[in-house]
Amino acid sequence: MWWSSGSKQRLEIKPNTEMNAGGTVADVGSWRQYFDQLTPEQVEHLEYVQAMEYREHVDTPERREGDLLDLACNYVERNRKNAEYAGVPVPAGAEAKFDWGPDLVAGEWRRSLVWGEYPTGIEDVYVLVSGMQKPDGTYTRQLGLLVDDDMEMTAEQARTLAAALLNAADDLERG
8 A cells, every 4th residue: 555645545556566657557576676765774674574474374475575565665755754854853852752754644744752751660651741743843742651551550659650740741831
């Protein structure tokens, strides 16, 4: 599946095909045709996935190659957007935790920002002031709580969590 760059129209791309400049479907080869547009880490990941898929049961060789091609195309698009938005400044006090990525619901690109992480002393429980930034530089800020769904805690852990939440709320209000 591929999103048309000029609209939010979804294009169905079959394995070993892609849209060419004229808007028609063209035959393509392996994901390796994008090798020069991928980072070494992305190539390493694609090679790892390829090796794993051949050991695991996947329907057909065409599907395996199609999945790898989709992944490579997604990497290439992310790399292009990261280059395009490289000049967008990170807001003061924030850290960009990840590269630019597609927001499939809104149909636009964004990146994750973090202003602060607050210790909870509880394994797999995180409190943070975070947000999302758009390519035009606008951003949101909110308090986030990341917790395991099956989390159980003691009264002392709950107090520690409450203190972390209060600290994050204070920082959020200070802006």
